[in-house]
Amino acid sequence: MQDMQPSRPRNFCDSCAIRNRAICAELDEREIDLLNTIGRRRTLAAGEQLMWEGDEAVLVANVIEGVLKLSSHSADGKEQILGLVYPSDFLGRPFGETSPYGVEALTEAQICVFERADFDHFAREHPRLEHKLLERTLGELDRTRRWMLLLGRMNAEQKVASFLLEMADRLGNGVAGAQTSLILPVSRQQIADVLGLTIETVSRQLTRLRSAGAIELPSRREIILRDRADLEQRAG
């Protein structure tokens, strides 16, 4: 070693895959260092639950890798998935008492977690971070409202076609143009819970799309979009 300064891997952020896309983008070195002291990395196994609906909201996080779901249950026990969370998305409820939804990892996932109290405090002292968080929250609100249109006014075919297109979009992170072949991070049951349908209806719609030549289903978790225009047509 020629440089006698301790060759410190200064912090996790420097090598972070989402350093420039998450809310920490635009923080300067000093701020990043500070943020590093209150955050830590954590790996979640597929299926691991990070928060429970109604629990005290003790932590928030950035998603580095993997896909997680936010979900809530109706009185009679049916699940509704409120949103899927992808790399660079923010997770949790800052400035709030309880978590209005449960959070579960769908795939193995890596996240960067903060105690909510620490994060809230840091955010209030760093307006650039708060601004990023605001922009992200506004975007998430737009996306959620678009999903309301789907839940309220679309039929099963439109829902399934929309789901496939959105999934292709979001899995092809950053890469220009969406994927044409996707590995689903979700089971049929979970697709149903996202779309407000039953597993049987989802299955039937997928079969119909396959018969119509719009998609191929090489295996349970893999889908190839063969005719995107047709899917867009069906999505309405």
Add this chain to the structure above:
Amino acid sequence: MQDMQPSRPRNFCDSCAIRNRAICAELDEREIDLLNTIGRRRTLAAGEQLMWEGDEAVLVANVIEGVLKLSSHSADGKEQILGLVYPSDFLGRPFGETSPYGVEALTEAQICVFERADFDHFAREHPRLEHKLLERTLGELDRTRRWMLLLGRMNAEQKVASFLLEMADRLGNGVAGAQTSLILPVSRQQIADVLGLTIETVSRQLTRLRSAGAIELPSRREIILRDRADLEQRAG
């Protein structure tokens, strides 16, 4: 006049009904004065459209009085109301290019409007305002997600009962305890568009609730909640 200082009604904010509830709460006098120079009051007639879905997002506003709707249309023309906006709520899409939904006044309404560019600029320079906006946006996101559960997993009876309870809550602004008698700001068609139902289904459900003694319907726009516990039961 004993005080020779010009007795100026310094700005609209001083006498504003929502001064302490909207995002402008916690701004100091100097900031409020500044905000006043870029904002103006505007009255909307019932039925007046303030923004159109997909249009350039040129303005944002605080709602002072009245109720407005945010809505979007599916490809085949069906409307879905994405949210109702009440006094002290914030309206519009800051930091965005286009408005993802249309905005229409349901009742006569009074709002405090800003050019979006002016507001964005002001917000970035006043972190306290941005913080308030962030808290409000996070709350709105929570509320929207709860609505997703309703759209995706509830049947017609649960939807209508939930709607009545929420409406009673939100119309009794601030007053401890919700209203027991409400004047609906919406038509049957609009209730249907909020709940993702048809007008006929809404009508039938209201008739059923009346027959069951849970509500009374003295006139088209008036509803009396006679048995709140029963409604809560039905809402699931």
Add this chain to the structure above:
DNA sequence: CGTATAGTTGACGGTTTTCAAGCATTGTGG
């Protein structure tokens, strides 16, 4: 290899939509 789990397919039934008619309230012009 056998069992457990996930997904598919079929038959049936229920809830909601669709289509149609009628009623009630509001507003307008004679």
Add this chain to the structure above:
DNA sequence: CCACAATGCTTGAAAACCGTCAACTATACG
């Protein structure tokens, strides 16, 4: 002031769509 149209709402009958229940198939896993 009343007739009459326009609008909004209610009610009924039929149909469509999706959910439920059940059996079956394919894949994963020990």
